[in-house]
Amino acid sequence: MVTVLSLAWQTVKARTSGFIGAFVAILCGTAIVAACGILMESGFRGGVPTQRYAAADVVVTGDRSVRPSDGDALDFEHAAEQPSIPASLVAEIAAVPGAKAVPEQTFPALVVGPGGPLAGKPSFGHNWDSAVLAPFTLKEGNAPKAGEVVLDSALAAQAGVRVGGEVRVAVRSAPVTYRLAGVAEAPGKARQASMFFSEAEATELAGRPDRVSAIGVLGADADEVEAALAGDHVTVSAGADRSAAEFDDVSQTKSILAILAGSFGGYAVLVAIFVVASTLALAVEQRRREFALLRAVGATPRQVRRLIGVETTVVSVLAGVLGSLAGIGVSLGLRAAFARIGVVPDDFALSISPIPLAAALLIGVAAARVAAWSASRRPSSINPVEALGEAAVQKRDVGKVRLAIGSVLIVLGLGATAVPLFFGGQLGAAMSVMATLVLIIGLTLTGPRVVGAAVRVIAPVLARTAGVSGYLASANVLKNSRRLAAAVTPLMLAIGFAVVNFYSQTTFTAAVQQQTERSITADHVITGVTGVPAEVVGQISGGTATSLVRTQVITATRTADSVEVQSRPANGLDPTASGMVDLGVVSGSVDDLRPGTVALSDAHASWEDKKIGDTVEFWFADGQEAKLRVVATYEHDLAFGDYVLSAADARAHTNAGMDSAVLVKSADVTALQALTSRYPGLQVTERVAAQDRSAERTQFLLNLVAVGVILGYVAISVSNTLVMSTAARRREFALLRLVGTGRRQIVRMMRTEALLTVGLAAVLGSLVAAVPLGVLAIGLIGTPLPAGPVWVYLGALAAAALLGVVSIAVSTRLSLRARPIDAIGTRE
Template sequence: MAPFSLKEGKAPVGDGEVVLDTGLAARGGVGVGQRVRIATRSTPVEFQVVGLAALASGETLDRQSALFFSPRRAAGLDGKPGQAHAIGVLAAPGVSPDALADRVRAATGKDTVAVVTGVERSTVEFLDVSQTRTLLLAIAGSFGGFAILVAVFVVASTLALVVNQRRREFALLRAIAATPKQIRKLIGTETMLVAALAGLLGSGLGLVVGHGLRDAFGAIGVIPPDFELAISPIPLAAAFLLGLGAARLAAWSAARRPSSIRPVEALGEAAVERRELGRGRIVTGWVLVLLGLGGSLVPVFVRGEAALAASSMSALIVVIGLAVLGPRVIALTNRLIAPVLTRVSRISGYLAGANNQANSRRLAAAVTPVMLAVTFAISMFYSQTSAAAAKQEEAVQSTTADHVISSTTGALSPEVAQAVRRVPGVAAATSVVRTEVINTMQEQENLRVERYPAQGLTGDQVRGTLDLGVVSGRIDDLAGDTVAMSRSEAGWYDKKVGDEVEFWFGDGAPAKLRLVATYTRDQAFGEYVLPADLARAHTGDRMDDSVLVRQEPGADSAAVTAALHDLAARYPGLTVAPGSTVAAASDGQVKAQFYLNLVAVGVILGYVVISVANTLVMSTAQRSREFALLRLVGTSKRQVVRMMRLEALATVGVAAVLGTVVAGIPLVLLNIALRGTPLPSGPPAVFGGIIAGAVLLGLLSLGIATRMTLRARPIDAIGLRE
């Protein structure tokens, strides 16, 4: 059934016999005839190595080790006599696996077993494969949505700048009878031609980025390191079409103003940049700002992932609103900055302030992508660190246990908690079993499936080790077919103590349990708390994650600690730590999610950084005639460079301040709701790095573009067409 064959010895027959794979035997330095100690769900037991097995291909195992016991001993070690995890079926010669699979389904019933063939067999042996697929689908949906939103936003800003630079050309076309529809078609066609070429290049380069993301996700533990990247033309086609759609939407937005110029006003419109904004644009901008600020209040009323998503999304909506109001916002900020620039440099500073005031649209186009980058980076990073800190702080504050027992192997035998209770001086010891539950919610015609972190506790041992913040019922009644829920979750489903609660365990088994208590500290302990025995029965290994220990008042702490350490001789890998080191229920998930977001944000920020540099270079390169005119009327090259340096500082300064404020408001409200403090959690150096990166990017982009533009002689540059 498996691709193993005996290389030495014989197959295991007796209860005390075992066969090891050759790689494991080599690492352990054992051979046939020697004895080894193996721990499963209890204390280690001695077995005699009667054989060594290896893959038929001769390769060594990378992801796991293989141990083979006799059938009776294997059933006893698993703890489920008469049951099997999987049954392997070999097709007879001439019978295709798919045809045989159909016959097996017909014989057993579709609702009884799951029959898999081909690469799908990996999901049976490696549970993390199917979990990874589900996770990657969620990542693709969330990450892809953000990427498209940012792409439309940034491309629209860039196109607006390009269209503004060509306003004389469009004005002339309107003056010689070009219709608004023709102008819109011209801009749309040009944009689609560029987008099609960029889409073809981007789809190919996306494969390279895909391999990089797979390696990054594998390195941080989000997916298995050997998870293969599937190459298919469907994602390439989808990305290409989405790119074209984003570009078309951006072109439609950018083409509205030049296509609406009346022919009579065309040439006058081209002479001076239009400064007023349309009423519709002003209303739209303020509506978006107010919606974003309203969304930032969601964490005050809602907990969990919804609060984090609303906080991050609200900042992005405010940025879009400010971008719509860009020229007006920039004009207001420039009134404050212009006097400062003049004091810094009487000539260059005055010119920088005057340029910003006269060309607020151009400045707004340069500020917007920088502001977006700052807001996005700050919001995504510090919202995750704040959420993780809130969970961990609540876990530490709520844990009244004196000791936390865990294992370096990642799991503890249920016997450990029983052994701890027999230690003199121990008042209580509760097993902690980390798991999850699955619930469903009907949304119109769709059924939404939600996974919630949960944990199992020993009800009569919880008091004195954990303070869940119980508000109704008794946590001591947590035994048998019972459950405790967070107050918010119970309120959402309108459940009260004594009611029957229905959901699914993490292994897919249905649950109908009686609600015995509700609690408030759900950040640290999850939405559901189950009896430890019940939670353990629905996990893959049926092991404990940790044991929380409370000493009796007046007990000798050193003696109790020493006795707990002595248990390590019976249960290898056992560690004893102070109760303050307890981790939140979803601490591992939070860390994985944090690194996942960090990688995803890095990719999006990389795109935004390219767009920022492109926008700043474009806004500078179009000013060759302006620079030439300044130099012809007596301004030195140094004064022009200093003017642009001050403009760059003003651009990135405004963007950094606005981006920080926009990201700061939702973060402050999020931290007040989750942690009771307005200060976000996380290293301040990251914030400094984000701001420094934005400033450096702005100065380099504008500085290089300025020096390149100033290379031409003023008398030659003044005659160039715009």
């Protein structure tokens, strides 16, 4: 083993240029995997410094993890709303020796100034007793009594009110005037605005007399509190985890990062394995003469495989260490990008430890070793007598097994493209992406056959029309279709993957917008800064109105051996909504939508085998279990989601306790404007303009960032592959020059090959994308043309063409710098 290691190290040092491609592929792949690992770890351990609970040793909140009883540890979903907990738990915690339990009420509350609600950051009301958890201390004034409020110092300054003055506060109703009893301060820079009411008033405003938002614990540790509350379905947080209990955006961010890193990391690992395998296969293929010589002088197949494996290990360990460290920078860049599009808070700190770096290193080395084993099978198994003769000529065809697997994958990919015709929504869009990946892998395996068939048609045209350079390029691609396929494949992957990921999202968004425009038939929509008080519906005269509450539900789909827990968009409507929304009702009636009932999309009802009168089980947005009776099924699931609840049920399970919007039909606009003047912060808009698409836009941008990173890696691998394959032809270029071919003719020959490479990649990449996107567009918007700007497609083609042409041109000119007589003697 020492001899093999020494030989491998000497080979790596002597053939540094030959290993650069594999080194770059492993380094970049490891960096992306390490970044995903850091993001995943941050989903469990990252966060922001706690503020409102800074003085509390432990914080007890409702458990936001929804887990079916028959699921395993990974079968869970994060509830969209923070559940409240029973107030009776205060006494249970207080029974812990030395513990002081402080209940906290938290509810949205806005200070209303002369120009409307004060904006800037989220604003919440609390009970004064919970001020000790920060701690908030009175800067001036005294604790609040009935009809009084205490503001934090920043909020009081923004409102321009002094102790003893009057301040207007809106909490789920029209603004109410309070006397400012005092001004409080807490250490540090606050992310939220806080105001405090008396205990009785805070309980009334929160609207939950027997429940509290959280319980802060002083003088006890987390283990003691967990033991006291065993079986109460609560979350006990200490240390950095307290910020997730305090800030809803931090809690959601941790969940998003964990899920995103898992899915994104899976794609990254697959792409990294694919890139590393193709790069190492190319590197090994270029050393045919070397391995042939080793076999001819007596090296056994096992020794050749071991040599390749040890060489790969040396390179992958060096690249993996550097890549893991580079992953820290990649993760910070991703965090900055996610913050810019609103996925994570600006002050969210990543948790960086050696664990994801070590895991990425192991994955990179393992992927490289597997790729090396696959690439080493052929050079290690050929007959020594045949080795030298075969080394000079490339194998003409692919293996039968590889061809069969590739053909099967192409058929499966084409079959998967039909899924959007039967299942719409995000599932259809996701299946289009998966179908594209399957098609690309299938074309990769059958690439030499596909490219060979194409060049047999194109090559004669080149030979007749492009002079000597065209003749040489034609001869090269005809005799080396495998080499051409190796260059075309990564470019095809980049084009197809980029186009499908972008246009599948834009087409889905267009379908949602299209269906929403057809489905919302109200004349006007009332929206607000933080929502619309539920009482507004009853105050609209001269027309009809209904509440619209946007929410989420969590479902569990059971198969033979697994449970899939999934969050789904849902809406809450009143029975009067039938005149203002068109759900495309298939059976039943929306008029029967009352508390305790639900309407299901027709597709979801069929999938779950539910009919009118059946009971459907799921979880509300705050994680509370629901068992509701089905009263209607409908078709317009893109606009309304798979579940439509009664507005009362949906509203009761949100922390805000308000409507997302109020739909109005045939009302006087002047009367509506007068109504909004009584509720500062409300506005009247046209029906479509009021539809909230921020979550979909954020998801779209999130996908673009994630896909952009993978495409960046693919672009590096494309350049890497093209440079390696071109640089390996130095002896070929030298021989052409020695027999009289001019330098410019070789450059033109390679330019012709480059154009042929990017042209084939553009055609195949477009075809790979066109089939899934065309079927998706037919299924979602009724036309074979996907929605979205055409310049993105043209830009993807231009970027791929520029990358391919520049990579080949640069490596060609570098290869031609050496004198032909010197280059002809260099090792392959």
